[in-house]
Amino acid sequence: MLSDVLPVLTYEGAGTPGASVDARAKLIVAMAGTVAVVLATDPWQLLSLTGLVAAGILLSRLPPATLWRNLRAILIFAVIGGAVLVLTTGGRSWILGPFHVSQGGLALAARVTVQLLLLLLITTLVTFTTSPFDIAAGLRRLLGFLRHLRIPIEDMTTMLTIAITFVPIMTQEVDRFLTARAARGVGMRRLGMATVMGDLLAPLIESNLQRGEELALALDTRLYGYGPRTHRHDRVRLDGFSAVLILVVLVWAGLSLALL
């Protein structure tokens, strides 16, 4: 039940054009886009960046359903946040009943909402076209240089990769828990905090701890940490297309910011 509804970290876009682009390129491009969106304040800048993101969505064939599903999640926050901004910002305002609807507030709310949505779209593009494992691997390669600064980037990404493997297993566990309750005629409606804490979390944590222990054993028996590791060739090389992609995005984002 849950595993049908909760496609957490699933990589739906396998087979789409975006999937064959190297993860590193996508991460760089996403980073560039994010920085640009955060720095953009002017409507024209935002419009240009929206165009960039829209191009990304079209080229990667992101399905509207996925788009909507991800947007839906933050929509409520965007609406509440926007309302707060509108009603609390000072300056020139219209009176609407008991509320002061500030003009400045409206503009601010509009801008922040657009920025938020753009950031979300950028993230969605990455998670749609890249499996979580590839994201972790991409991070490892991009941040590999930190090794020389004594930051254990290798271990951190291994931990991240292993953590990702927990997700589908936990989803299954929660699924089975809900089914077990349903099998005894207890509906979903009564899933209160107390139940979640007591009946679900405790066994879930216990099984995760046990899994963690066995995984640690597996890492040890396979000699992890006993010496320097080999780095094999990347399956997807940073090719010409990726280079062009990075270049195009950097230029477009840069130009957008220059617009004023």
Place this chain on the structure above:
Amino acid sequence: MPLTLERIGLTRRGRMPLQDLNLEVDDGSWLAVVGANGSGRSTLAEVATGLRKPQTGRVLLDGEDIWSREGKVLRDRLGLVMQRAEDQFLGMTVYDDVAFGPRDRCTDEAEIHAAVTEALRMVGFELDDVAGRSPLQLSGGQRRRVAVAAILAIRPDVLILDEPFAGLDAEARQDMARLLNALTGSGERTVITLTSDLQEVQGAGRIAVLAEGRIVLTGSLADMVANRRVCREAGVTLPDRIRIALELRERGWNVPVIGAEGKLEEAIAGEWRRRKHA
């Protein structure tokens, strides 16, 4: 109560879809559904107990559609013991776990106590022996029996058990077989077991073979033997004793293929002695 699955269709991501599945289970009988891994067993279990609504087709309990507007009452009469149900305890003690279902349906502690006691007794436990213990302290076979009790406590008219024998040692398997016979002997409830092994169907009144999301064969064990090609294609192997008997018959030995416990061995021994002295 008789349960009928009519032209059931259900597709789930990553699982074998059920397609045009038809199944009738008589009132108070024991039906053993046998299907290889990946044939749609667990999905069938969930549909048959009203945990999952089929996309096409109907599930009828005593002739009424369990997904109709008044269907909730009917669905409450169905119970499912999941695969490895003992992994999903919903209480710190055996008592709490078995009482979980009844507590949702009624608030009278005395009634709940009675339901729990009765359910535990049905699976072979005396209340005082196990009530206060944590399920984790029990053996695998005992835990599974507690899981069955937890479902029996809500007094279902139809009880479905998904792989009740999986992972149990020989002794626990015997206990489970005895339990199933006891549950079905009285005729007061309908029982459906889902397994991947025909070895585990002794005692069932009828057998149904599930393959690729539909029922391809129903009948007695003798019917299974008569249609062993269908069984083989479905990935269901005949029990060893039957294979031995069939092979011996092919070599001219006069032994029964289906028969009471011990009869086969006696017949084999007789034939063997005869040939030895010939």
Place this chain on the structure above:
Amino acid sequence: MIRLRQVGFEYPNRTAALSDVNLDIEPGRLTAIIGPNGSGKSTLARLLLGLLIPSTGTVEVEGLDTSTADPAVLRRLVGLAWQNPDNQLVCGVVEDDVAFGPENLGLPAHEVDDRVDFVLEILNLSDLRFRSIQTLTLAQKQVVAVAGVMALRPRYLVLDEVTSRLDPAAAQDLLASVGRWARQYDAGVVMVTHRLTEILPADAVCRLEPTQAGGGRVAAFAKPDEVLREARHDPDSGLESPLFDIVLTLEDLGVDLPPNVATPEEVVEALCH
């Protein structure tokens, strides 16, 4: 050779798991370990590579005492895979997980590739090379877990109940592949199991039984036929076969059958001669 001499093991909470175990595991041979739950099989498996150090007695792997030897050396000599592959696989893709071990050894990249190729080939996993592990069935994951350990080329491979949740055909395939690999490298294989069909091809079978004091001891260490002769009369032997009932009943009725019949076909053949 892995030598166990008077090995006893007690868990920190004072539960005894093994007592006075004497055992020799030879390279190039298949040794099976059987016993009921609680007889210390898994503890024994872990003692073989020094994951656990005996409370009494010594475990020597190729002359190295596991209580003093360098763990890295021990892990390189003895590999272990166990039940529940979900708790042993650490990567997203099959190829990456199998390469994990060799990568940890710091081998040159092409050698890692070669090892991965070889192991995938011998276990018939080549088709699954680039598959996401989340999409595999339990049986497939179990084979990948074993592959990951085999890629380390240990001198001894310990398999702790890896076939328990596989159906008989899948179990057969896995063990046949492991056998081929072991013969190629003259590796010793130790298999903890409860299936009759799996101990019959073994060179030696060690049967553990729990004792009053709690720790398991070695009840028998001999060729499969001998161990089987006793074990099949003992419902607590930890050995299972759907045929035991039939065969034992026939024997009670006076029919002569060799003790090591494992399949219906073999029973029929034995009867007809």
